[in-house]
Amino acid sequence: MNGRALLAAASALTLAACAAGPAPEIATPMPVLPESYLYAPDAQTGAALGALLPVADPAFDTLAAQALASSPTLAEAAARVEQARAGAQRAGAERLPSVGANASVTGQRTNPDQFGSNLPAGLSIDTERVAYAANITARWDPDLFGRLRAQERAALARIDQADASARAVRLALLAEIAASVIDWRTLEARDAAIRDDLSSATELARLAGVRERAGIAPGFDRVRAESAAAASRSRLAALDSERARLTGRLVTLTAQGGEQVRASLAQQPQDVAMAASVVTLPSSLLSNRPDVLAAASALAAQDAELAATARQRFPVFNLSGAIGLLAFGIGNLFDADSLVGSLAASVAAPLLDFGRIEAEIAASAAQKKAAFEAYRGTVYTALGDAEAGYGLVAGADAEARAADHEAASLQRAARLANTRYEAGLADFLTVLEARRAADASGERAAAALGRARRARVILWQALGGDPPNSPQMVAPPSTTMVWPVVQRAAGEAR
Numbered sequence: 001m002n003g004r005a006l007l008a009a010a011s012a013l014t015l016a017a018c019a020a021g022p023a024p025e026i027a028t029p030m031p032v033l034p035e036s037y038l039y040a041p042d043a044q045t046g047a048a049l050g051a052l053l054p055v056a057d058p059a060f061d062t063l064a065a066q067a068l069a070s071s072p073t074l075a076e077a078a079a080r081v082e083q084a085r086a087g088a089q090r091a092g093a094e095r096l097p098s099v100g101a102n103a104s105v106t107g108q109r110t111n112p113d114q115f116g117s118n119l120p121a122g123l124s125i126d127t128e129r130v131a132y133a134a135n136i137t138a139r140w141d142p143d144l145f146g147r148l149r150a151q152e153r154a155a156l157a158r159i160d161q162a163d164a165s166a167r168a169v170r171l172a173l174l175a176e177i178a179a180s181v182i183d184w185r186t187l188e189a190r191d192a193a194i195r196d197d198l199s200s201a202t203e204l205a206r207l208a209g210v211r212e213r214a215g216i217a218p219g220f221d222r223v224r225a226e227s228a229a230a231a232s233r234s235r236l237a238a239l240d241s242e243r244a245r246l247t248g249r250l251v252t253l254t255a256q257g258g259e260q261v262r263a264s265l266a267q268q269p270q271d272v273a274m275a276a277s278v279v280t281l282p283s284s285l286l287s288n289r290p291d292v293l294a295a296a297s298a299l300a301a302q303d304a305e306l307a308a309t310a311r312q313r314f315p316v317f318n319l320s321g322a323i324g325l326l327a328f329g330i331g332n333l334f335d336a337d338s339l340v341g342s343l344a345a346s347v348a349a350p351l352l353d354f355g356r357i358e359a360e361i362a363a364s365a366a367q368k369k370a371a372f373e374a375y376r377g378t379v380y381t382a383l384g385d386a387e388a389g390y391g392l393v394a395g396a397d398a399e400a401r402a403a404d405h406e407a408a409s410l411q412r413a414a415r416l417a418n419t420r421y422e423a424g425l426a427d428f429l430t431v432l433e434a435r436r437a438a439d440a441s442g443e444r445a446a447a448a449l450g451r452a453r454r455a456r457v458i459l460w461q462a463l464g465g466d467p468p469n470s471p472q473m474v475a476p477p478s479t480t481m482v483w484p485v486v487q488r489a490a491g492e493a494r
Helices: 003-018 058-070 072-093 147-213 219-254 258-265 282-288 290-313 356-422 428-438 441-462 483-493
Strands: 098-109 128-140 316-327 339-348
Touching: 058 072, 058 147, 058 219, 058 258, 072 147, 147 219, 147 290, 147 428, 147 441, 219 258, 219 428, 282 290, 282 356, 290 356, 356 428, 356 441, 428 441
Parallel strands: none
Antiparallel strands: 098 128, 128 316, 316 339
16 A cells, blocks of 8 residues: 555544544533522621631640641542552653663574475575564654543543542541540530539538538438539549540541640640631632532543543554664674664554444543532532531520520529528528539530530531631642633533
């Protein structure tokens, strides 16, 4: 076949493949989000997002730094990012020429009888030969139809996906540590409240004992007062199991020993006011929630993979060449006659595959549809988390205020009842009932305050944590995949 015939055949293959058309278009409209959150506070009362974490607590700072330095979960996520980067490097390298080198020594022995016995006079067959060769080879796919470029775009999008997933792991880790530290401080506040209850009950039992010995009160009063003190001791002892659970949780999160964790928790924070809620827009979830960013990157990768699959319809051109040395004696290897070489061009295209490529394209298109629906689901999951987070903060704040007011009222009533009892204006049963009502009110107020602080951590995580350039986020994984990038990638894939 001459050059013109080869060119005509290649053109026919190209036109036949092009007639199959581009990849199918899959609609990926941007999710419609509300303009504001239902439970968000007034814009004038909002605080910075990072202030929702217990950043003023030295225990949180220490434990968070330890976790970021040695957490196995975070290290695993970082390894996933490196794996994605290696895949992108490989995809980019596929677009470049491949150059190799080889050398060989080949010995060959031939049976002279295979040439027959009627050889011309003076002609002899060398039955044993040794060939020495050294070659440099090159191969290149010019990627005229963009299949390799599409695969590289998909690999780059996978890097963004791995980066966003690593950031999600990091935020979850910090949120768990923050919640555990808050729970520990809540335990300390509950411990102090229970000890106050125990002190009051013990004093009441002592007073009842004095009146019993003086013969002005029955022994039953002392027994009831002592039972109240015993109940406080029981509640106090129950806190130890919660401390053990939190210690174990922090050991897992920070990859530190129990003694190191307890030493970090021993650092006492300064008394600081609880931060107000934050003001954000639902649209910020698209650029700040790491799971949304990961889903957007997965969609962009799937779009590029669909384009790469569709380009299997088109011909594949390959250019290859080799230059080297071939000699049958080691001393002749560098002679001028030993120089050999080759140059070749090839084209291959599907003609009759009986629907194999179409099936692959249909499967890839379905995967892109699934990726888009997964993205939409992630966006609305994030929106639901944020709405719930705002509502949780509002509800927890109201509960904390009510619990604090209740504790103050009950403690004041208990003090008044005790004063009236000492003045002889009230009986012991009135004092005991007032004391019993006041018992645990301080603990309930401390627990409610802890839930309010914890709700802020939940809101912080629901909103995606601090943006990548925030000082609270030390060296976060960088990710820039937002919805416009997804749309641009889809346009390039066409």
